[in-house]
Amino acid sequence: MNIKIETPIHSNGIAVVLLKKINGSYNVLLMKRATQILKDMWCYIGGSLEQGEKAWEAALREIKEETGITNVTLYSSNTFDQIYSPLDNYIYIAPVFVGFVEENQDVVLNNEHSEYKWLSFDEARELVTLPGNEEVLTFIEKYFVKNTPTEWLRIGSTKVGE
Secondary structure: OOOOOOEEEOOOOOEEEEEEEEOOEEEEEEEEOOOOOOOOOOOOOOOOOOOOOHHHHHHHHHOOOOOOOOOOEEEEEEEEEEEEEOOEEEEEEEEEEEEEEEEOOEEEEEOOOOEEEEHHHHHHHHOOOOOOOOHHHHHHHHHHHOOOOOHHHHHOOOOOOO
8 A cells, every 4th residue: 555645734824024115115124033933033024823813814913913013004925935844844834915014103012022123125135034035025025016016915904903
């Protein structure tokens, strides 16, 4: 008998790249992790889905929890974060969302991060820690900054609490 063995795929999380126009050009929010998982690594927003949540709902919740931002125009980016865990032998894949925030919105970090920076795409690509994050940023710059994102990817009402 030929038994087919596969590497499991876990898809129970999300990622969000927040963009803010500063001095006429879009900047990316990166935050430095303060918790055990990914400690001292620079990354964009990430988190797990909670019971009954859709991925885009988790994205809005994580934006609010990690940054305090509640007014965001959210899009599905149609790309994914993906990581293989050699320790646990699974592939983690998460949809990446893009959030546009107004210039006057300030970031208020929770205890998961120690600091944050709004950076140009070039600076953000240099600073992100996890391999593959720079490709996600390049994809987002091409389809959401250099080109107008399609309305088909926009998530309906995207104020937290609506």
